[in-house]
Amino acid sequence: MFVGHFALGFAAKRVTPKLSLAMLFVAAQLADLLWPVLVAFGIEHVRIEPGNTAFTPLNFVSYPYSHSLLLLAIWGVGLGLVCSRFVDGRYIFAIVTALVVSHWLLDFLTHRPDLPLYPGGPKVGLGLWNSVPWTVAIEVTMYVAGVWIYSRCTRPRDGIGRRSFIGLVALLGLAYVANISSAPPPSVPALCVTAIIGAGVTLVLSQWVDRHRQFVV
Secondary structure, X not given: OOHHHHHHHHHHOOOOOOOOHHHHHHHHOHHHHHHHHHXXXXXXXXXXXXXXXXXXXXXXXXXXHHHOHHHHHHHHHHHHHHHHHHOOOOOHHHHHHHHHHHHHHHHHHHOOOOEEOOOOOOEEOOOHHHOHHHHHHHHHHHHHHHHHHHHHHEEEOOHHHHHHHHHHHHHHXXXXXXXXXXXXXXXXXXXXXXXXXXXXXXXXXXHHHHHOEEEOO
């Protein structure tokens, strides 16, 4: 799942207005922020195998530290504690922790049985990625709902807040379309570099967007 994770980050702004959109995205996407770095260092492993599922050519061979349920719960508690320490607001710890763990729950829906419950433990997954139409329908519905919630609970401070928000929504949408329609990555290192750069651009842009919008009750 891709834009589905961002959908939850957008929607969470409604209940945690003091957290920036970038931090909400970090929480929702923490697993995928850790993953390319761990793969690049040879700690986790992926193979490019076109046809592995109908939706993605990636075979997630091993990713127990970034994507197991146990480790994501630990990462979530840790990030929740950090955020609640530096940001004063209700539900900060609970929402951040829940967003981090939500990544595993959404991936459980889409992945084939390759998601570990804990390092070295059994692997599970319902395999929605075997159906491109159902995957797209569910993700796009979630994305539209998340974007709508964010747009209703914030308003632009200026023209930048309006235009940059539209740009961010469009950028994530285009990235999703490219992910579906483009050829498989040429190599694992290229995949890692692309993922890291894409994450960096998204977080910088989302921080910029949020600074030019204000929360409304």
